[in-house]
Amino acid sequence: MQNKKESIWSHTMTVKEQFHTIKRMLPFTKPFWKQFVVAIIFAGIVSVINILLPRLIQYYMDHFLVHSSTPLSIMFLFAGLYFMGAILQAIFQFGQTFLYAMGAERTLERVRVLLFRKLHKLGMSYFDATPAGSIVSRVTNDTMSLQDFWTLFLTLIVGVFGMASALVAMFTTNVKITWATLVLLPFLVFIIWFYQKYSSTVYRRMRENLSQLNTKISESLVGIRVIQQFRQEKRIETEFEKTNNDYLFARFSMIRMNSLLLNPIINLMYALGVVIALGLFGINAFKEPVAAGVIYAFVSYIDSFYNPMSSMMDYLSTFQDGLVASTRILRIFDNENYQPKQNEKSNLEITEGKIEFKHVTFSYDGKNNVLNDINFTVNPGETVALVGSTGSGKSSTINLLMRFYEFQSGQILVDGHDIREYPAAELRKKIGLVLQEPFLFYGDIASNIRMYNDEITDDDIRRAAQFVQADHFIEELPNGYHNKVIERGAEYSGGQRQLISFARTVVGDPKVLILDEATAHIDTETEDMIQGSLRKMSQSRTSLVIAHRLSTIQDANQILVLKHGRIIERGTHDELLAKHGMYFDMYQLQGNTKTVPS
Numbered sequence: 001m002q003n004k005k006e007s008i009w010s011h012t013m014t015v016k017e018q019f020h021t022i023k024r025m026l027p028f029t030k031p032f033w034k035q036f037v038v039a040i041i042f043a044g045i046v047s048v049i050n051i052l053l054p055r056l057i058q059y060y061m062d063h064f065l066v067h068s069s070t071p072l073s074i075m076f077l078f079a080g081l082y083f084m085g086a087i088l089q090a091i092f093q094f095g096q097t098f099l100y101a102m103g104a105e106r107t108l109e110r111v112r113v114l115l116f117r118k119l120h121k122l123g124m125s126y127f128d129a130t131p132a133g134s135i136v137s138r139v140t141n142d143t144m145s146l147q148d149f150w151t152l153f154l155t156l157i158v159g160v161f162g163m164a165s166a167l168v169a170m171f172t173t174n175v176k177i178t179w180a181t182l183v184l185l186p187f188l189v190f191i192i193w194f195y196q197k198y199s200s201t202v203y204r205r206m207r208e209n210l211s212q213l214n215t216k217i218s219e220s221l222v223g224i225r226v227i228q229q230f231r232q233e234k235r236i237e238t239e240f241e242k243t244n245n246d247y248l249f250a251r252f253s254m255i256r257m258n259s260l261l262l263n264p265i266i267n268l269m270y271a272l273g274v275v276i277a278l279g280l281f282g283i284n285a286f287k288e289p290v291a292a293g294v295i296y297a298f299v300s301y302i303d304s305f306y307n308p309m310s311s312m313m314d315y316l317s318t319f320q321d322g323l324v325a326s327t328r329i330l331r332i333f334d335n336e337n338y339q340p341k342q343n344e345k346s347n348l349e350i351t352e353g354k355i356e357f358k359h360v361t362f363s364y365d366g367k368n369n370v371l372n373d374i375n376f377t378v379n380p381g382e383t384v385a386l387v388g389s390t391g392s393g394k395s396s397t398i399n400l401l402m403r404f405y406e407f408q409s410g411q412i413l414v415d416g417h418d419i420r421e422y423p424a425a426e427l428r429k430k431i432g433l434v435l436q437e438p439f440l441f442y443g444d445i446a447s448n449i450r451m452y453n454d455e456i457t458d459d460d461i462r463r464a465a466q467f468v469q470a471d472h473f474i475e476e477l478p479n480g481y482h483n484k485v486i487e488r489g490a491e492y493s494g495g496q497r498q499l500i501s502f503a504r505t506v507v508g509d510p511k512v513l514i515l516d517e518a519t520a521h522i523d524t525e526t527e528d529m530i531q532g533s534l535r536k537m538s539q540s541r542t543s544l545v546i547a548h549r550l551s552t553i554q555d556a557n558q559i560l561v562l563k564h565g566r567i568i569e570r571g572t573h574d575e576l577l578a579k580h581g582m583y584f585d586m587y588q589l590q591g592n593t594k595t596v597p598s
């Protein structure tokens, strides 16, 4: 859930933080620096042409237009020159906008790719702590905010060029009158300062409201079943309407502020500048005649001076947005919460499938141990079952073997070697995991079994499906193995999804098989059907099985009973029943009294 107090959007960045963030974002533009430099040079050329064009008109007015008999050829010459200048300006303007926008887009694309790459390197603990919605919003919304951020730089560069060149032109036209028109400058600076301060608050509020709106939408979509089941629609709708309303009012504030401060005030300042200039030129005219062309050029320069102001201010308002988005993105890049490290250079292979846990202790948060001094061995081909009440640490044990989390002390050995000594690919290939909630990808059944491993042939897929007895239902589908799988496999039953994931696991022929409540979603009939297959699968493989239904693990070579992260009992099914301990109680609770040995 989005916590209002913790939201990064509510934090106003100091100037030092802003500079630091910009400095860190700039290297992303490095591969495209040539485009940016050319775009900036073009922006300079556009500003120069912008100054030269009024000069041309000024020259024409003061040297030719004042005479009643200007030859047509001169008129055409100046018209032609002006037109060519305007065309040149348009070409450079196009080049500047195009090159800069392409550079900015490429930079965004690069940031997105690097971000996505980085996300896949992060460990599970990062994903435990960060809601999926928030990660999606970083890769999509935040990178989009960066677009405005980069555009602002161009707008600023173009604006500064435009204003500076206009100022130089004004000074070269009339120094005194230029100083007089600059009387308005402090007021302008005050408006910019005020706008920047007020707009960042308004935009921040808008961002926060939007973020809450997104959280509400994603929460209600993810929990749609629970919402409908518990008739929460009204409450969710009311909450959504309130958040939406807050967002609307935040936008109203923004519209009010922009409507007042952007164009009207800047236009007013421009008009005042023109009035001052014309007034002073008028006073000067009492002493000596003032050329009309000079007045025309000066008024044009005042326009060029004020014109970039509103677009610069407009982008300034989203500047904070871009900075905050950058900070959020940089936080992902800075995250050191990586997947546990493996020795990627080693050539070690898992050939036997022997698993040993030696004094393994583990905690998710570094404070509270969820596994304490875990010791057990699974010999090649053996099946070891983990049982225990909910929260006792069964899944955590498997999470360590799958290297989803790094453990704090002890050792996990595979075929006698430290698990860290194997390259990640070898572990993933030789240790097959079937999860409680099988996840299917968009595509078809074959691609979900093959998992984009080109070494796996269509025959392999068929054999794997037959092995887990998924072939019957797959072949009855309209397109068989090429039947479509939509997102998360929503069109298949829990049991069917489970069977597909079984086939996916066995097709790679792993040495070690890990089944986490693998039969939880399968009805009794299907379960009976696949229990045989599971036994077959386990025969040649080392298996570590989590099961709540104790009847399914009676044949295990060893059963480990966990409680509060410790193994409190171990032995075969019969040995444990004879102990009359926790396993015995659990077994009886499941209504299995008849088979309990006396």
Ligand SMILES: Nc1ncnc2c1ncn2[C@@H]1O[C@H](COP(=O)(O)OP(=O)(O)OP(=O)(O)O)[C@@H](O)[C@H]1O
Binding pocket: 128, 364, 365, 370, 388, 389, 390, 391, 392, 393, 394, 395, 396, 397
């Ligand atoms: N990602 C996590 N972050 C922090 N704590 C966790 C995480 N996953 C599990 N835990 C905690 O670790 C302890 C052991 O959980 P674990 O999932 O291993 O139990 P389990 O025996 O598999 O339970 P169940 O049978 O309900 O699946 C619990 O107290 C749980 O709250």
